[in-house]
Amino acid sequence: MKVTFPRLGTMHIFCKAIAETAGIPYLVPPLTSRKTLALGVKNSNECICLPFKVILGNFIEALQRGADTIVMVGSGPPCRLGLYDLVHQVILEDLGLHYRWLTIPSRLTWPALMKNHEETKPLRKELTPKNYLTFPYALYIGWRKMLATEHLEQRAMQVRAREVIKGSTQRNLQHVLQLLDEAKGGREITEAVREGERIIQETEQDSGRRPFKVAIVGELYTVMDPEINGGVEQRLGELGVTVTRSSWFSTHINRSLGIGREQRRERLHFYEASKEYLRYDVGAECNVSVGETIVRAQEGYDGVVHLMPFACMPETTAAAVLKQVSKDHHIPVLTLTLDEQDVESRTQTLLEAFVDMLLWRRDKGLAAA
Secondary structure: OOEEOOOOOOHHHHHHHHHHHHOOOEOOOOOOOHHHHHHHHHOOOOOOOHHHHHHHHHHHHHHHOOOOEEEEEOOOOOOOHHHHHHHHHHHHHHOOOOOEEEEEOOOOOHHHHHHHHHHHHHHHOOOOHHHHHHHHHHHHHHHHHHHHHHHHHHHHHHHHOOEOOOOHHHHHHHHHHHHHHHOOHHHHHHHHHHHHHHHHHOOOEOOOOOOEEEEEEEOHHHHHOHHHHOOHHHHHHHOOEEEEEOOOHHHHHHHHHOOOHHHHHHHHHHHHHHOOOOOOOOOOOHHHHHHHHHHHHHOOOOEEEEEEEOOOHHHHHHHHHHHHHHHHHOOOEEEEEEOOOOOHHHHHHHHHHHHHHHHHHHHOOOOOO
């Protein structure tokens, strides 16, 4: 058995930690590249959304390198993520690739658990008693690394907007995430976080700078994966913007498990705010994208960047509504539609123009108080 999983942002750090701690062989897919995307595009319907193509490319590369077991998350309608596992399996079989499949259900329903039970039958035969005994601790270590990763990323988001040497925060962040990735056990994770905070905070900063405050909303995959969104978070920071986002691995896991009171309260707040324009749950992150934009406007944010994959049904609805939200609530909204044809220069130009517009609003006294 050699387990693999999608390459989504920093997810490989804690997935790797779970497998290593439990003693389960694993293979981390290569860093998402143009080759990854090309493989996904070549073997997908052109109308399917970008995350589907990228994840498919991840799986093809991992299986070609020796992985034999795919672990994938599930979802519900109307987001097509709920069908990824079924369609991906058909495509991989047509390509002649051999694998076993395990879907982690997004909701712990009886049908989902029964399906999960059937999928794990051949896998359970290859697990040892030690694998079973250490797995709860492995989940704990994975969870600790997930929270630590998100904490360090959030610290970098605050520092990056004031950095003196462009790119220094990102270099420091990559270094501390490597330290965290190499940490073994709870004590080493704590030490890695402490050292990481010190390194990030010691980035040379201009305390006199007045950063803009911008929220990133949209489809969770494009929001959380810098390889897919072209490093929007980093680019905005280097343009003098403090970035906020509510999409993190921990928030979505807590939501699926029905825990995390503060996060559930925040999400419900976004849903309630979206009712001004949406009278039902459109699905996926649509209502949250709309509601969070309204809330951020009320909180005095300077703008919102909305990320969505081309052909994403819920976010296409959100994009149309956000045009009116921007007018009604006097907050600039930049929607970036991402697909395989995207180029870095286009993204950079749009972000630079967006920040220039925020500066113009500030100079004219139109910025949020």
